[in-house]
Amino acid sequence: MRSDAELVAETLDGDRQVFADLVRRYERPVRAIARGILGDHHAAQDAAQETFVLAYRKLHALRKPAAFGPWVMKIARNQALRMARRARPVSELPPDQAAPGGDGDLNETSRRLLSAVTALPAHERAVVLLRHFDGRTVREVADITGRSVGTVTKQLSRAYERLRRRLGGTRQ
Numbered sequence: 001m002r003s004d005a006e007l008v009a010e011t012l013d014g015d016r017q018v019f020a021d022l023v024r025r026y027e028r029p030v031r032a033i034a035r036g037i038l039g040d041h042h043a044a045q046d047a048a049q050e051t052f053v054l055a056y057r058k059l060h061a062l063r064k065p066a067a068f069g070p071w072v073m074k075i076a077r078n079q080a081l082r083m084a085r086r087a088r089p090v091s092e093l094p095p096d097q098a099a100p101g102g103d104g105d106l107n108e109t110s111r112r113l114l115s116a117v118t119a120l121p122a123h124e125r126a127v128v129l130l131r132h133f134d135g136r137t138v139r140e141v142a143d144i145t146g147r148s149v150g151t152v153t154k155q156l157s158r159a160y161e162r163l164r165r166r167l168g169g170t171r172q
Helices: 004-012 016-038 043-062 065-086 108-118 124-133 136-145 149-167
Strands: none
Touching: 004 016, 004 043, 004 108, 016 043, 016 065, 016 108, 016 124, 043 065, 065 124, 065 136, 108 124, 108 149, 124 136, 124 149, 136 149
16 A cells, blocks of 8 residues: 555656545545534545545645644545535534434534544544544555554554543443
8 A cells, every 4th residue: 555655756746646545545434534523424525526626736835744634634624624614514403303314414412422532632543543443454544644653552542642631431
């Protein structure tokens, strides 16, 4: 599996098709961030699409190509916040009764979890989203982020502890 840095370099060298690999790699985590902020599946899809268009246009400004994941997730967060300010999503159900289903709304537990994940430091948020929202193995997360398996494992451990504290869970 090619690293983010390699894919960014190839894209900047003119291979537009390679950017699609980056989109596939990060589309689920980007949508998860947007959905956590917007609370609506369809709005999150729109935000994700706008995120990747913006990322492609600004790719030349990315200083550390290996940091594409955290960078694009920051863009996603900002894009979703911008969309949320423009228009509030309309839901027929109160937020605590909305179920994560075909209607695109999130229940309160899912909102709290996504909010806690998006509040993590960028390096921890990236590994958690890739591992749990995108279903990647620790080895795949390490390859994608250009980090060692040990570093990814430690970042996941720290992120879990932060999430436990934020969500009020206890360590067992």
